[in-house]
Structure formats: C-alpha cells, structure tokens
Amino acid sequence: xxxxxxxxxxxxxxxxxxxxxxxxxxxxxxxxxxxxxxxxxxxxxxxxxxxxxxxxxxxxxxxxxxxxxxxxxxxxxxxxxxxxxxxxxxxxxxxxxxxxxxxxxxxxxxxxxxxxxxxxxxxxxxxxxxxxxxxxxxxxxxxxxxxxxxxxxxxxxxxxxxxxxxxxxxxxxxxxxxxxxxxxxxxxxxxxxxxxxxxxxxxxxxxxxxxxxxxxxxxxxxxxxxxx
Amino acid sequence: xxxxxxxxxxxxxxxxxxxxxxxxxxxxxxxxxxxxxxxxxxxxxxxxxxxxxxxxxxxxxxxxxxxxxxxxxxxxxxxxxxxxxxxxxxxxxxxxxxxxxxxxxxxxxxxxxxxxxxxxxxxxxxxxxxxxxxxxxxxxxxxxxxxxxxxxxxxxxxxxxxxxxxxxxxxxxxxxxxxxxxxxxxxxxxxxxxxxxxxxxxxxxxxxxxxxxxxxxxxxxxxxxxxx
Numbered sequence: 444x445x446x447x448x449x450x451x452x453x454x455x456x457x458x459x460x461x462x463x464x465x466x467x468x469x470x471x472x473x474x475x476x477x478x479x480x481x482x483x484x485x486x487x488x489x490x491x492x493x494x495x496x497x498x499x500x501x502x503x504x505x506x507x508x509x510x511x512x513x514x515x516x517x518x519x520x521x522x523x524x525x526x527x528x529x530x531x532x533x534x535x536x537x538x539x540x541x542x543x544x545x546x547x548x549x550x551x552x553x554x555x556x557x558x559x560x561x562x563x564x565x566x567x568x569x570x571x572x573x574x575x576x577x578x579x580x581x582x583x584x585x586x587x588x589x590x591x592x593x594x595x596x597x598x599x600x601x602x603x604x605x606x607x608x609x610x611x612x613x614x615x616x617x618x619x620x621x622x623x624x625x626x627x628x629x630x631x632x633x634x635x636x637x638x639x640x641x642x643x644x645x646x647x648x649x650x651x652x653x654x655x656x657x658x659x660x661x662x663x664x665x666x667x668x669x670x671x
Numbered sequence: 672x673x674x675x676x677x678x679x680x681x682x683x684x685x686x687x688x689x690x691x692x693x694x695x696x697x698x699x700x701x702x703x704x705x706x707x708x709x710x711x712x713x714x715x716x717x718x719x720x721x722x723x724x725x726x727x728x729x730x731x732x733x734x735x736x737x738x739x740x741x742x743x744x745x746x747x748x749x750x751x752x753x754x755x756x757x758x759x760x761x762x763x764x765x766x767x768x769x770x771x772x773x774x775x776x777x778x779x780x781x782x783x784x785x786x787x788x789x790x791x792x793x794x795x796x797x798x799x800x801x802x803x804x805x806x807x808x809x810x811x812x813x814x815x816x817x818x819x820x821x822x823x824x825x826x827x828x829x830x831x832x833x834x835x836x837x838x839x840x841x842x843x844x845x846x847x848x849x850x851x852x853x854x855x856x857x858x859x860x861x862x863x864x865x866x867x868x869x870x871x872x873x874x875x876x877x878x879x880x881x882x883x884x885x886x887x888x889x890x891x892x893x894x895x896x897x898x899x
Contacts, residue, residue, distance in 0.1 A: 507735070514787035537825045544783035547823045551779040555772035559742035579823040587818035594812040595775045597765045 445471040447562040448608075449553050452476050452502070454489030456633040456653065457568035457611055460623035462497050464610055465566050467626055473560065474502040475553050479545075480510030480518050483639020492632040505552060515542040517637065524637050526646045530573065530655055533648050537576045540637065540648065546579035550588055550607065557605045558596050564606035565592075573616045573652055585609055616652055617659025624662055631665040642669040673699040675790040676836075677781050680704050680730070682717030684861040684881065685796035685839055688851035690725050692838055693794050695854055701788065702730040703781050707773075708738030708746050711867020720860040733780060743770040745865065752865050754874045758801065758883055761876050765804045768865065768876065774807035778816055778835065785833045786824050792834035793820075801844045801880055813837055844880050845887025852890055859893040870897040 448470035450462045465472050474494040478487055487504060494502040510518035516539040525539065546569065553565045569580040578584060589607045593599035611619050623630070635653040636643035643650050645668035657664040676698035678690045693700050702722040706715055715732060722730040738746035744767040753767065774797065781793045797808040806812060817835045821827040839847050851858070863881040864871035871878050873896035885892040 503739075505736075508733075509783065511731075512784050512787040514783075537828065541825055542783075543786035544779055544824060547782060547819055548776070548779040551772055551775040554775060555737065555742075555770075556740050558771035559740040578825060578828045581822070584819070584822040587815060587822050590815035591775055591812070591819055594809070594815050595807040596772060597769055597806060600765065600806045 445469055447471045447560055448564045448566060449473050449475055449557050449562050450566040451549055451553055452490045452494060454486030454634050456623065456635060457570055457619060459493045459628050459633050460619055461566045461568045461610060463623060463626035463628045466497055472499045474499045475556060476504045477549060478504055478506045480508050482517055482520060482637060485639040486634045489632055489634040496629050496632060509542060516540050517542050524647050528648055530652060541577055554592055554605060558598050564608050567609045568611055569609045570611045582612060616656030620656045620660040620662055642667050644669055673697055675699045675788055676792045676794060677701050677703055677785050677790050678794040679777055679781055680718045680722060682714030682862050684851060684863060685798055685847060687721045687856050687861050688847055689794045689796045689838060691851060691854035691856045694725055700727045702727045703784060704732045705777060706732055706734045708736050710745055710748060710865060713867040714862045717860055717862040724857050724860060737770060744768050745770050752875050756876055758880060769805055782820055782833060786826050792836050795837045796839055797837045798839045810840060844884030848884045848888040848890055870895050872897055
C-alpha cells in the first residue's frame, strides 16, 4: 500500500520538483499551500495548476495573514525587492525577502494535517546552497524541526514519528532542474518571480537564480521574461 | 527599559497566571490568542477580559481553522469529552482533547510576531505535571522548540535568540493557583471548562483539575458550577 505524504507546494520550481519526486517514489501525495498575503497570488494559481497536473489526492490552501505584522519585503509592498544582484551576493547575509518564522509556521500546519491524515512524511523544497541566507532553510534548523515533529505529536510519542524530508537541500539549482526535467515537471506552470506581473521580471533574486539554474542545466526555460 | 514579551493567552487560569507573572517581572506584555474553531468561543471572551484587566500593550486574536482536519474532541463536536475522570487517570495516555500540533502552531505564530516586534521572549502556560498526556507540553518538546526558535530566525542566527519560557512547567495546579493568587489574577475572568455553557460543567477533565487545584490551594473558586 502506498504511504501518504504531504508536500508543501509554493508554485515555484523547487516544490514542484519535490512533488514530482514524491509521486515517483510512490507516495500518495497531498499538497499544502498558503495564502499568506504574499506580494501576489500568482504563485497560488501556479500551485493549483501544478497540483492538478500531478494529480494529487488533495490540495489545501490555508488563509493565514502573515502580512499583519510585516517584517518582510515579501509581505510589505512598501519595501523594495533587491534587483540585478549577482548570485554570489545572494549567499551573504539574510535577505530582505526573509519572512519571519515562515517555514516554522508552514511546517507546523503541515504537521497537524499529517497527523490527522496518517501521513508518513512531510516534504519541503528547502535548498541551502544557492540562496543560503534563509535561516529556516538550513540543515541544522530542519533537524531541530524534526525533533519537534517527533516529540510534539501523539504519533511521534507512540514511536511512529512523521518524517520531515527536504530532498533538494544539498542540490544546486541546476541540479534541481535536471532532476525535475527527468521527472517531467511542467516548468511552464511554475512561477518563481517575486513580482506578480504578466511576465516574470528577470531581475529579482528569484528570477536570476532560476535563469542561472536553467542555463547550468542546459535546459530552456519556457517562461518569457520582461524586456528580453 | 522594559523588555517586550509575547504571552500565549487561552483564557484559562494557567496562561492568565503566566501573564500576571510576566507583568510582575517587568516585561512589556503582548497577548496572543487563537480563534481555532475550538468547541466554544467563551474562552476567547475570557482571554479578552484578562488581557484588558492586565493592561497588556496589545492583544491579537488570530483566526485559524484547526477544525478543518478534525482529529480532536476539542475541535470536533461529534466526539464526546471525557467526564468525571479521577485526576490520576488523566496522567495516563494522550487524551482525546489533544489537538494535533496545536502548541507547535501557536508557538510558531508567536515566534513570527516576536521577531517582528523585537520581543525578548514568548511565554507559554504549559504544565507537565497534572495533565501530562499532551506531548507538546513536556520539557523535551519545549527544548526542541527552543532550538527551532534559535535556528529558524534571523534574530537567533544573529545571536539574539527569542527565549521560550514556560514558568509553570513543573508546578502542580494548586501551586499555580497559589502563585496566581499572590499576583492578583482575576480568577472570576478565567474559564477552564471544555464545554461552553452558561456555567462550567464541573465534570470535564479541565473542570476537575481546576476544582482540585483550588481545593489544594485552600482558595475559593469564584466560578459557579452546574449542579452544585
């Protein structure tokens, strides 16, 4: 019998690749997304399209107003996003796009759903190499969260802890795209740009990393970019 | 200058005591409550009254539908609550009132607010003695969550981790009530009963522990109980 799993699905290419990876591994997947007052809803439409394309067994979008407290350029529209930064600059310091405790909040809600659903694991598309500034994407943090998963639930206390899986943690963006390509990820449905315009801007950190990743993988990015 | 702190405030007597304790310690307190589709809203009214009485600097009530997945007698009205259990029976096994990942979810959102607010600590009224079944009220769990607080935030990574404080963890209910009495906690504003009727039922686990606690402390509980 297949095991149930929950996949945190943002609409970006990392979490889409994780979803296709989990499906290929034989897990019965349920997708979880958050409408957290991010700058734009476009990524939620992408998440829905990807979930549909992967034929998940369920997809929940939880409303959660993380913008109420501010503290991030991703939820405060009056803060400017970095533009045209070199990828090397993105590995230094914690970026202004950091959203306080975001992964902890998402992983907590995923844990609740996993326990009720009887899911064996929760998948997260975290990556610690190319955009290493986010504190809640690093391995030591994920190990601490695994402890919370184990000690903070009935399932964990009864010896059946829910596993927190981050299969992309040590891959470069180009490697992630190569993996996703083999798994048949529909890149045209994914959305990476921090802006929510008609076309991806090509200049925010997320666009730059995506384009650099496709270049490294030797694969063509099907998304059009503004001004190119 | 006083330090800011966030207090998770449920409307029950433990979290009310923690709030008065934090105020007495000189912290500038902000209260955080959740409208999580618990069986009744009465405890939220209690939380508001207690926050007002303590003159907190802010009080947020976050809507969060934890009932969508079920899994607990506190969010599923078709599940019966235990009645007339002896306190000794309550320390065995994980009760049906356990809400999957509830403290992890609440503590995650408190962490986000704490980081944005520049708060030094987050207070939780967890108690591991008299109602020891909840996995997310035990010390090993709280230590794991402290690790998440430290590793999963900008503040923690920069050497200023937000502290997770559970000052009632090793107190018996009678001792908590003695402490609260010294601090001037307005017991008449607190609400413990799992039911949300006009009067407290006196027979659910929470009522039984409360009454036993007041008896042990030698203090009169100002709340009336049904049928007594």
